Amino acid sequence: MLVLGIETSCDETAAALVEDGRTILSSVIATQMDLLKKYGGVVPEVAARRHTELIGYVIEEALNKAGKSKEDIDAVAVTAKQGLIGCLLVGTAAAKTMSYALNVPLIGIHHIEGHIFANKLSNPDLPYPHVCLTVSGGHTMILYVAENCHYELMGTTVDDAAGEAFDKVAKFLGLGFPGGPVIDKAAQTGNIKAYKFPRPLIYAKNYDFSFSGLKTSVINTFKEQVANHEALPLPDIAASFQEAVVDVLVAKTIKAALERGVKALSVTGGVSANRRLRANFQTAAERNGLKVFFPSLSLCTDNGAMVAAAGYSRLMRGERSTLELDVIPSTPLEMTRGQD
Amino acid sequence: MKVLGLDTSHYLNSVGIIEGERLLAGVTSSARSDSLVKIIANIDFAVKRAGLTLAQIDGFGVGLGPGSWTGIRVGVTVGKMLAYATGKPICGVSTLEALAREAFNANTLICSIIGGGTKDMIYAALYRQLNGAVKQEGDYYVGSPSGLAHLIKENVVIVGQEADFYAEYIKSLNIPDIKITEIKTIPQGSTIASLAQARLERGDKDNALALTPLYLKESAARIYQEVK
Numbered sequence: 001m002l003v004l005g006i007e008t009s010c011d012e013t014a015a016a017l018v019e020d021g022r023t024i025l026s027s028v029i030a031t032q033m034d035l036l037k038k039y040g041g042v043v044p045e046v047a048a049r050r051h052t053e054l055i056g057y058v059i060e061e062a063l064n065k066a067g068k069s070k071e072d073i074d075a076v077a078v079t080a081k082q083g084l085i086g087c088l089l090v091g092t093a094a095a096k097t098m099s100y101a102l103n104v105p106l107i108g109i110h111h112i113e114g115h116i117f118a119n120k121l122s123n124p125d126l127p128y129p130h131v132c133l134t135v136s137g138g139h140t141m142i143l144y145v146a147e148n149c150h151y152e153l154m155g156t157t158v159d160d161a162a163g164e165a166f167d168k169v170a171k172f173l174g175l176g177f178p179g180g181p182v183i184d185k186a187a188q189t190g191n192i193k194a195y196k197f198p199r200p201l202i203y204a205k206n207y208d209f210s211f212s213g214l215k216t217s218v219i220n221t222f223k224e225q226v227a228n229h230e231a232l233p234l235p236d237i238a239a240s241f242q243e244a245v246v247d248v249l250v251a252k253t254i255k256a257a258l259e260r261g262v263k264a265l266s267v268t269g270g271v272s273a274n275r276r277l278r279a280n281f282q283t284a285a286e287r288n289g290l291k292v293f294f295p296s297l298s299l300c301t302d303n304g305a306m307v308a309a310a311g312y313s314r315l316m317r318g319e320r321s322t323l324e325l326d327v328i329p330s331t332p333l334e335m336t337r338g339q340d
Numbered sequence: 341m342k343v344l345g346l347d348t349s350h351y352l353n354s355v356g357i358i359e360g361e362r363l364l365a366g367v368t369s370s371a372r373s374d375s376l377v378k379i380i381a382n383i384d385f386a387v388k389r390a391g392l393t394l395a396q397i398d399g400f401g402v403g404l405g406p407g408s409w410t411g412i413r414v415g416v417t418v419g420k421m422l423a424y425a426t427g428k429p430i431c432g433v434s435t436l437e438a439l440a441r442e443a444f445n446a447n448t449l450i451c452s453i454i455g456g457g458t459k460d461m462i463y464a465a466l467y468r469q470l471n472g473a474v475k476q477e478g479d480y481y482v483g484s485p486s487g488l489a490h491l492i493k494e495n496v497v498i499v500g501q502e503a504d505f506y507a508e509y510i511k512s513l514n515i516p517d518i519k520i521t522e523i524k525t526i527p528q529g530s531t532i533a534s535l536a537q538a539r540l541e542r543g544d545k546d547n548a549l550a551l552t553p554l555y556l557k558e559s560a561a562r563i564y565q566e567v568k
């Protein structure tokens with residue numbers, strides 16, 4: 001079954017063709033990075049305009065790269081939940097039109113479910129049940145995944161998402177945007193022990209996160225220097241801050257996995273591309289007899305392939321969206337419990 | 341030639357199918373905050389009402405605005421993907437021109453007005469009848485209703501969803517010796533279709549995938565504000 005996956009929930013205009021939820025025939029991502037750098041972040045109106053200009057070209061390019069024609073498409077999947085409303089509208093309008101004109105099924109997907117499926121696409125042998133940490137600029141969650149599409153929320157952030165903390169600290173330090181990659185880069189030559197930043201909620205009994213205090217701590221520590229335009233030891237700050245975030249993410253996810261008695265961990269979302277996060281997860285997982293899985297780097301950030309894979313799974317369960325599918329900018333991922 | 345036209349520039353969406361001078365089907369429904377939910381159902385309803393299948397439509401027309409930004413983006417995206425998926429041609433049409441077309445019998449100046457979201461901001465353009473069609477005079481107008489009133493120095497027919505309101509307003513400014521009439525109407529999908537048909541019959545069409553809404557110059561300022 002050939003599924004066209006469309007993703008426009010934030011700043012990437014993306015489309016992909018995926019066969020049977022498993023084989024990526026093409027994945028095209030038009031990034032709006034030039035605009036983001038210009039404005040220092042996502043401006044919803046600007047992003048929505050760019051999506052409207054690019055969406056048709058991106059879909060056509062996905063078909064061309066896959067060597068397929070429109071008539072080969074068996075179903076259309078689209079991110080319709082969670083994101084910027086004006087951006088979601090463009091992808092969803094395109095998906096509904098393609099579904100109608102080609103007379104094939106349509107399925108609307110929650111953006112976070114897309115990220116969860118990115119790991120399944122990269123690692124077909126990812127076992128169930130497992131514990132999943134999905135972490136990006138928009139969310140930070142620990143989920144117990146009993147099987148495909150069966151999630152139980154174990155913990156979530158009570159304030160900033162981890163990726164958001166990266167963005168804000170990077171902006172404060174004048175390192176640019178987006179924060180994840182620039183801090184990862186700056187941290188390469190830094191000393192992780194140079195500064196002792198807090199590890200919020202690391203010893204808490206539950207699996208919730210809070211990154212706002214950590215961000216504030218970094219900002220307060222260097223506020224005066226920044227105001228006086230003094231040179232900062234950027235690599236050391238970046239490395240110490242990053243280590244604090246990573247420590248919390250790793251400790252809580254491992255604890256969740258041990259409590260639920262699973263053998264495998266899935267770490268996904270934009271922040272899962274972070275090198276220090278990957279290295280520390282690997283070490284901690286091995287020490288605890290767990291196997292950890294990461295998506296390939298191209299599937300960490302927003303893309304159409306993960307949406308197609310999630311859509312395939314939902315379609316196989318007999319789910320369909322109608323042509324009246326609407327977008328929902330903010331809604332929790334639907335939790336469906338497996339057999340208890 | 342059977343042409344399907346759609347417009348979502350207001351908080352409404354209107355779909356019409358024409359063949360030559362004949363209206364085969366038309367449907368207009370209100371949209372909540374955008375036009376996404378009902379637009380495909382309305383297109384499908386019109387196609388079936390006309391006794392056709394989508395494959396039997398020879399070309400498309402889509403209203404490019406100005407108007408509600410998110411509304412137009414839905415319409416333009418639906419229009420471009422319809423043309424792409426069916427392999428049929430499409431023409432983008434100014435929604436202000438479509439409004440002016442509703443007054444094509446007028447022997448006076450025609451002024452199309454679309455509200456810009458606030459009381460002080462409107463989109464407008466002036467037209468004159470010419471050989472059964474309408475021809476735009478000058479540039480698009482973006483600004484306050486009073487600024488527009490200063491541009492009107494002769495008998496005029498105001499066209500638009502709030503034509504009565506703007507006609508009253510301009511009358512209240514006591515511009516001497518001008519007769520002001522109004523046609524209260526919304527941009528009709530069938531009018532968009534008919535304007536597109538005129539171009540399609542000449543072999544003229546737009547690049548479907550490149551179609552983009554008519555935001556007009558006001559937008560740059562507003563976006564800049566949003567960025568700041």
Ligand SMILES: [Zn+2]
Nearest residue numbers: 111136301302
């Ligand atoms: Zn994402």
